[in-house]
Amino acid sequence: MLASSLIRQALVPMLAGYLLVMATLGFGLRLLCRPKAGDQHGRGLTAGPAEGPGSAAGSRPDWLALARHVTGTAVGGYLLLMALVIAYYYGVARVGGDFIKSAFTGTAMLIAIALPLWGAASWLTERRRRRDNDTAGKRKAHHP
Amino acid sequence: MVRHPLVGYLVWAVLFAALFACEGLSLARAGSLPTLSDAFRVIMRYPVGRWALFALWLWAGWHFFVRGWHFLLRA
Numbered sequence: 001m002l003a004s005s006l007i008r009q010a011l012v013p014m015l016a017g018y019l020l021v022m023a024t025l026g027f028g029l030r031l032l033c034r035p036k037a038g039d040q041h042g043r044g045l046t047a048g049p050a051e052g053p054g055s056a057a058g059s060r061p062d063w064l065a066l067a068r069h070v071t072g073t074a075v076g077g078y079l080l081l082m083a084l085v086i087a088y089y090y091g092v093a094r095v096g097g098d099f100i101k102s103a104f105t106g107t108a109m110l111i112a113i114a115l116p117l118w119g120a121a122s123w124l125t126e127r128r129r130r131r132d133n134d135t136a137g138k139r140k141a142h143h144p
Numbered sequence: 145m146v147r148h149p150l151v152g153y154l155v156w157a158v159l160f161a162a163l164f165a166c167e168g169l170s171l172a173r174a175g176s177l178p179t180l181s182d183a184f185r186v187i188m189r190y191p192v193g194r195w196a197l198f199a200l201w202l203w204a205g206w207h208f209f210v211r212g213w214h215f216l217l218r219a
Contacts (some may be wrong), residue, residue, distance in 0.1 A: 020196075021200070024187060024193065024196060025183050025187075027187070028182075028183035028184070028186040028187040028193075029178055029183055029186075031186045072191065073191075073194045073195065073198050074198060076191060076192075076194070076195035076198070077194070077195045077196070077197070077198025077199040077201070077202060078198075078199070078202065079195075080195045080196065080198075080199045081199035081202050081203055084199070102210070102211060103206065106206045106210035106211065107202045107203075107205070107206050107210070109210065110202060110205045110206060110209075110210060111202070114205075
């Protein structure tokens with residue numbers, strides 16, 4: 001009894017999670033090692049320019065596109081996790097009630113805390129980067 | 145009192161040690177082995193990959209910091 005519930009509640013989800021993470025990482029590594037078109041060396045391991053909006057060096061960030069990108073990621077991730085939580089806790093572990101409520105509200109609270117902090121940190125970093133660029137430009141203009 | 149099985153901690157320690165060893169090797173031998181950052185960068189190119197990573201981050205945060213929390217800090 002105890003062994004079967006342990007297998008159902010701990011071993012199966014742990015193995016499933018492990019396989020999911022490993023499969024995702026393996027997929028990423030496979031993509032990395034795949035030769036790119038026009039790449040003489042056939043390896044794409046060196047970091048290219050960062051992907052996503054607002055990452056082009058020297059250009060002004062597109063805050064609206066960045067917000068859309070981040071919101072899409074946060075909402076998609078939240079919904080994915082909630083789907084997994086419901087599937088696991090209703091389908092496998094058969095616990096509900098407060099635990100599910102805690103999962104919904106707790107993760108929402110994490111997002112509510114983390115996203116504004118991340119936004120503020122990004123804005124401050126960008127502001128400092130722009131100020132440094134301006135200072136360097138002025139210095140160059142004074143001492144060509 | 146809850147007894148924590150030592151073997152559980154050992155397994156986690158071995159897993160993390162292997163992860164750090166692999167990452168250290170990748171960083172030391174730059175170019176021959178992809179680092180975790182390389183792998184994550186590729187995964188994050190795709191929306192589903194970003195959702196999965198964000199979900200993983202949320203899950204870890206919820207488990208380590210929030211579990212047992214009640215809405216509006218209700219006792």
